[in-house]
Amino acid sequence: MATPRLSFKLSQGVLNTIDPPIPLAYTWAEKYTLSRGPLLDLSQGVPGTPPQEPLRAALAEASAALGSFGYCPAEGEPALRQAMAPEMRALYGDGTDITPDDMALTAGCNLAFVAAIMTLADAGDEVILPVPWYFNHQMTLSMLNITTIPLKTRPEDGFTPSVSECKALITPKTRAIVLVTPNNPTGATYSPALISQFSQLARASGVALIMDETYRDFITTAAPPHALFSDPAHTWRTHLIHLFSFSKSYGVPGHRLGLVVAGPAFQKPLRTVLDTLQICPPRPIQRALAPILGALRPGVADTARTLAARHAVFAAHLPAGWAIRSSGAYYAFVRHPFAGRASADVCRRIAAELGVVLLPGAFFCDAAGLTAADDRWVRFSVANCDDARIRAACERLALCEDVFGWERGGA
Numbered sequence: 388m389a390t391p392r393l394s395f396k397l398s399q400g401v402l403n404t405i406d407p408p409i410p411l412a413y414t415w416a417e418k419y420t421l422s423r424g425p426l427l428d429l430s431q432g433v434p435g436t437p438p439q440e441p442l443r444a445a446l447a448e449a450s451a452a453l454g455s456f457g458y459c460p461a462e463g464e465p466a467l468r469q470a471m472a473p474e475m476r477a478l479y480g481d482g483t484d485i486t487p488d489d490m491a492l493t494a495g496c497n498l499a500f501v502a503a504i505m506t507l508a509d510a511g512d513e514v515i516l517p518v519p520w521y522f523n524h525q526m527t528l529s530m531l532n533i534t535t536i537p538l539k540t541r542p543e544d545g546f547t548p549s550v551s552e553c554k555a556l557i558t559p560k561t562r563a564i565v566l567v568t569p570n571n572p573t574g575a576t577y578s579p580a581l582i583s584q585f586s587q588l589a590r591a592s593g594v595a596l597i598m599d600e601t602y603r604d605f606i607t608t609a610a611p612p613h614a615l616f617s618d619p620a621h622t623w624r625t626h627l628i629h630l631f632s633f634s635k636s637y638g639v640p641g642h643r644l645g646l647v648v649a650g651p652a653f654q655k656p657l658r659t660v661l662d663t664l665q666i667c668p669p670r671p672i673q674r675a676l677a678p679i680l681g682a683l684r685p686g687v688a689d690t691a692r693t694l695a696a697r698h699a700v701f702a703a704h705l706p707a708g709w710a711i712r713s714s715g716a717y718y719a720f721v722r723h724p725f726a727g728r729a730s731a732d733v734c735r736r737i738a739a740e741l742g743v744v745l746l747p748g749a750f751f752c753d754a755a756g757l758t759a760a761d762d763r764w765v766r767f768s769v770a771n772c773d774d775a776r777i778r779a780a781c782e783r784l785a786l787c788e789d790v791f792g793w794e795r796g797g798a
């Protein structure tokens with residue numbers, strides 16, 4: 388039966404926004420006949436291992452506790468905001484100056500981004516996003532009728548954005564620069580020096596610097612991701628908005644928990660937005676995490692080391708012609724060897740005929756403006772699998788030429 392048409396209009400912002408792209412990749416995979424073995428899903432950035440046992444036990448108890456059933460404050464449970472302060476110090480260094488008043492907990496990091504943007508921008512304003520971008524960020528801006536200003540990044544720079552190019556894009560309508568580090572989709576981790584320069588640019592230009600650090604716990608080098616929180620002049624509270632997701636580090640994407648760290652002058656209007664969007668974040672996961680957060684830290688670090696080792700397995704087994712240009716945390720951004728073939732076509736055929744689900748680079752930019760030379764990238768997620776599946780996926784990629792009758796080559 389045909390779907391009945393609506394008798395009312397839809398929001399222009401929603402109509403102007405792309406459909407969620409991941410379901411499209413799964414429609415390609417539906418055509419796969421299992422001819423090469425089980426489907427290998429390297430598409431979604433979801434944790435590949437269950438939450439640590441103490442968290443599962445704490446969550447079971449917290450879910451049934453009478454205290455979990457009502458609302459909590461819009462900015463989240465005081466106990467978890469309190470417990471996050473030492474966590475932030477453990478990660479960003481002893482000089483880190485963050486108090487519970489600088490924090491709000493949200494129903495996931497995506498909602499944290501929506502709320503932050505709603506707090507600082509209006510329809511017609513501009514927000515700068517490095518390209519390739521995390522598609523949900525661009526979709527949020529589009530839905531709110533905020534103009535996305537693309538800041539191109541290049542493979543020869545390891546897909547890190549240029550501060551001077553960003554500066555040239557700032558106009559009186561610019562409200563924020565958004566950085567994702569470690570990056571989705573490229574896996575690139577920006578250096579503390581680069582982050583510091585972006586922070587100075589944002590502050591000097593009177594715009595916010597939104598840093599989505601969802602994957603920060605998967606950085607395996609000993610140095611903190613950046614030094615902004617330990618600036619002796621405490622300037623970070625004037626312009627920095629840090630976003631974090633508990634989904635990946637603690638393996639709980641279904642429990643929806645994220646964090647906004649920003650100064651109290653931003654927290655106040657943000658809480659108005661959060662009151663309307665979430666009333667409060669889910670309580671059981673907050674109550675489960677608060678007392679055991681520090682005890683979970685070694686397990687989170689183990690996962691980070693496992694993922695780093697898996698990247699090495701991936702690099703060692705990737706067939707000739709495929710070139711990793713940046714990788715880290717959950718993702719590797721890889722140049723496919725078939726000049727003139729669009730990344731979506733490459734991924735469609737690999738899913739349908741070889742049973743490996745990947746996401747084309749075209750999902751992470753304005754596909755309409757993509758040139759053939761730029762459309763050579765494929766995102767691999769190494770998180771939601773194991774080493775054996777990574778090796779098996781690489782073996783299947785080596786079949787592309789024979790199965791598709793394609794030739795490798797081209798600049």
Ligand SMILES: Cc1ncc(COP(=O)(O)O)c(C=O)c1O
Nearest residue numbers: 432495496497571601632634645
């Ligand atoms: C950069 C980035 N931010 C946010 C999210 C979503 O996080 P959450 O599950 O907390 O909404 C993701 C998930 O893939 C992501 O890659």
